[in-house]
Amino acid sequence: MSPSEMGEVPASHGSSGPLGSSGASASLGAAGCSASAGSAASAGAGHHVARATMKDVAALSGVSLKTVSRVVNREAGVSPEVRERVERAVARLDYSHNVHASNLRRSSGRTGTVGALLQDISNSFSASLLRSLEDVARDQRTAVLASSLDEEPEREIALVRGLVARRVDGLVLMPATARQEYLLPELRAGLPTVFVDRLPRGVDADSVTVDNLAGSRHAVRHLVSHGHRRIVALGDLRTIQTAELRLQGYREEMQAAGLGDEILERADLRTPEAAEAAVRQLFRTGTGPRPTAIFAGRNDLAVGAVRALRALGLVHRVALVGFDDFPLADLLDPGLTVMRQNVGQIGSEVGRLLFARIDGDAAPPRRVVIEPTLIPRGSGEIPPHE
Amino acid sequence: MSPSEMGEVPASHGSSGPLGSSGASASLGAAGCSASAGSAASAGAGHHVARATMKDVAALSGVSLKTVSRVVNREAGVSPEVRERVERAVARLDYSHNVHASNLRRSSGRTGTVGALLQDISNSFSASLLRSLEDVARDQRTAVLASSLDEEPEREIALVRGLVARRVDGLVLMPATARQEYLLPELRAGLPTVFVDRLPRGVDADSVTVDNLAGSRHAVRHLVSHGHRRIVALGDLRTIQTAELRLQGYREEMQAAGLGDEILERADLRTPEAAEAAVRQLFRTGTGPRPTAIFAGRNDLAVGAVRALRALGLVHRVALVGFDDFPLADLLDPGLTVMRQNVGQIGSEVGRLLFARIDGDAAPPRRVVIEPTLIPRGSGEIPPHE
DNA sequence: ACCTGACATGACAACGTTGTCACACGACAG
DNA sequence: CTGTCGTGTGACAACGTTGTCATGTCAGGT
Structure with missing residues (x-):
């Protein structure tokens, strides 16, 4: 990483005597001394002094606009003395390059x-x-x-x-x-x-x-391979591409495993709270055979599911796989199994x-x-x- | 939240017939038809067509630059017919306002x-x-x-x-x-x-x-009030203001509680891993009386501490308070007690x-x-x- | 002494826009 | 018919910068 940004100039010098002998008529009022190392200097909260432009620098150092431009852009072909004089003026006036004007004129047209x-x-x-x-x-x-x-x-x-x-x-x-x-x-x-x-x-x-499709199929296959049949899927808004694809992967893998009849989706869940509510409702006792595993299609839906399972005392009895890893997923008890996207x-x-x-x-x-x-x-x- | 950004103009019209009858000599080659709703249209990955400027819009609509400016900026004093003509040209040329040029000229000088x-x-x-x-x-x-x-x-x-x-x-x-x-x-x-x-x-x-000082004193006081005396503090780089203040609060509160002799700091910890290592070392068996509580001065130091305690089987035996809340801190076991900053x-x-x-x-x-x-x-x- | 070329510097226009001011036009009052 | 006003429009300069080209100076070769 290169620390210097474009078009800037060395820091202040020890001696801040008068500038070179050229008879430039500069009527700028900005003071030149740097702040002493004492207590906090006030920012002079009053009228805003207009920023110095290249024109000001040119006037103060007694050269043309173009030469200032050359110095500021570190172009070749400027004599050391002139360069030094201009840099002094730049420091003295706290000149700061205006990239917008620069880009406007420049051919490249890049704004950075x-x-x-x-x-x-x-x-x-x-x-x-x-x-x-x-x-x-x-x-x-x-x-x-x-x-x-x-x-x-x-x-x-x-x-x-x-x-x-x-x-x-x-x-x-x-x-x-x-x-x-x-x-x-x-x-x-x-x-x-x-x-x-x-x-x-x-x-x-x-x-x-x-690869959302393959990823969610992988997740569901993982649950199936551990013996699960009644697996419920939680999904975000179906209008969101990734959400729909993950649900589709769930359905495809369920079909492929011969579990088409067990397909059970809760989609359009926007928040962890919605997921939590959905899971609570699904696992309420006395509603017939409950799912034994959950596939959560997004990280905060998995979090909502964990909250619900925690409240129901089922964290160690219901399997859960999430899509999207997130910090601390490994510190939960049990650790949360996820499909990780390498962000x-x-x-x-x-x-x-x-x-x-x-x-x-x-x-x-x-x-x-x-x-x-x-x-x-x-x-x-x-x-x-x- | 207001959806429209500055200086833009309505979408395309149904009929895109020839523009008004003015004899403007516009030699611009940009096509005017909008994309059909079929399959993905290619972006014509070749030479980049230069962006249309107000000058182009002016030429195409047969008015002056300034009038285009007026229309684009929604200024008053433009006849409806002219406005319409200009807006048509804007849509036709995909004109997009150049805020940099605009701000450069504008008096306000705001860049947004x-x-x-x-x-x-x-x-x-x-x-x-x-x-x-x-x-x-x-x-x-x-x-x-x-x-x-x-x-x-x-x-x-x-x-x-x-x-x-x-x-x-x-x-x-x-x-x-x-x-x-x-x-x-x-x-x-x-x-x-x-x-x-x-x-x-x-x-x-x-x-x-x-208020880092008061916050960390509060955290330490909380531990003391639960009977702890040997409390260790984990801190980030001392050169970081907040880190040093939190350590200072720890020391002050320990002194205030008459526990000056028990002060034990591990500072300059940059990462969760560093915190984890420090805690592991502190709680290694057989090194005399161990701390009974930890105050972690930053969220990921707390995470590192949890990792270490988890590995040592001490999560339910050593108290821990962190500074900075973070998502899922409530889902750990036990839930992590923290000083929350309302971000x-x-x-x-x-x-x-x-x-x-x-x-x-x-x-x-x-x-x-x-x-x-x-x-x-x-x-x-x-x-x-x- | 003259020419050549390299080098340092500057004058000027241009980038795309807007503020200022002037002008043309029609309506209206005298 | 003349004078005045209001309205719509445009010419021009300016914002802060850089690309292009011209000019001035000086060293070295003939």
Whole structure:
């Protein structure tokens, strides 16, 4: 990681005497002394002094605008004395480069910013994804604008518009919309875009997803192999692609195991509380044969299931496998068996794809699919109890 | 939440016939038809068509640049026919407003972006904080640039420089540096800045922090009140303000309880693994009288402690109180007793302060201190065992 | 002395937008 | 018919920067 950002200049000097002998007529009032090491210096909470521009630096150091530009951008072909003079003025005026003006004029047109629209930045999946994307971006000297969509399609559309208006260099999208035709003009205009966790619909673009179908079949097969027949599936909103796929995997595997008659789904569960309520209702005593195992299609649905089983005293009697790993799942009692998606891998794959596109890769869209792995921790290995 | 972003225009129309009768000479090649609802349309992965500008829209609709600007900004004083004509051209050309050029020229100088430099976006504390900040920001039609500092001072300085160069409207900082004099020029220039979780040093600025001293004293008092005397404290890097304060609170409370001789600290623990190792070493059998309780100064140190106690079979024999709540702490066995910081409240308080400053509030810096609350869940209420 | 080339520097236009001001037009009062 | 006003529209400069090209200076070769 390279610590210096673009277009900046060394720190203050010991002697801050008058600048070079050139007769530049600079009427700037900004003081030049640096703060002493004493108690907290006040920020002078009053009128805001306008920021110094290259013009100010040029006037103070007695050179032309263009020369200041050269110094600030570390271009070659400036004599050491002039460079020194300009850098002094930069430090004295606290000049800070204006990247927006710079990018406007520059030919490359890069803004050094990418946007990431995720489901909810505060949940561990989105947060970890964002973090590994950030790490890739930092290496490319790029900042990340992050927002949560909360499964609201209109918000997605409004935010994409905002990001395009900001001329981001690229876009990472975990879509909340069912179809993304609205993105066509941007894709046509060459906006590098990578879908994550959910495939694009109605448009063609790069994507990094998990094999939800195979993963959920694997999870269900695991339960079946431990002797379970009455397995209930908990799922999120069916309109969410991944949620529906995981339920589909559950059904397919049940069919394949000859358990088609036992299929029992509770879908459209939005919150841990909803999952908890559903499980409580399912395992209420006296309602005939109860399920002996649960497949939870999302991490916080698994958490809700654990809460319910805990309350019912069934944590060690009902098997449970979740989709999505999360911190501390191993510390529960019993440890929670999950299908883990390697979030770090997903995030860095997204970053690699995105920056390859930004760097001009024009190959046809790629679909990266990552296989989730089963992490047995105890809860998924409980044998059936009637 | 208002769904529409600034400066945009209605969607496409049914009939896309030729534009108004004006004889504008527009030589733009962008096709106008919208995608059909069939299978995924390709993004035409080839040469990138340059984005249409207001000039293009003006040419196509046969009006002046300024009139397009008026329409796009929804200014009054444009005849309905002209407005309609311009909007048609905007839709036809997929025109997207360039906020950078706009802000450059505009007097207000706002960029509609704030920066948030936090410890680590993937940890639950930073992530939740970011999320609640984002919610406030969205109401203000502002985007958030987020980065992780990982306690690296140079990264903080480089990223702040980058954010200033981007002319963010405000800055939220969980500093990794020991002192922040480097921020003085920005503060003097009126950059709204709110420190979070840690107080500013060497500069004066708004802050939202938790009362770490009182909180850790509370935690230790809780253990003492349950009969513990040999209480060990686990702490993060002493150079981190909050870590040192929590250790200090531990020492103060131990002194106050007449347990000065029992003070036992393990500081500078950076990771859960380090905490786990420290606890394992402390509770190794045969090393004389062992502590009967643990105070963990940060959430993942508590997690490490739980791992160690679990491995040693001591989870129900050694008391444990953590600082910082986290998801699932209630589902452990026993539930983890913690001092909870209300992260949502911290985040929205930070947002309120920040946007008040952005809106021109010039009052002296405010220091908001939030009291953490004790959440007893079992682990902190275990009586001493020899 | 003259020409050549390398080097340092600056003048100017341009990026895409908006603030300011001026103009053209029709309506209306005198 | 003239003068005044209100309304819609456009010309132009400006925001802060960089790409292009021209100019000035000086060293070295003939």
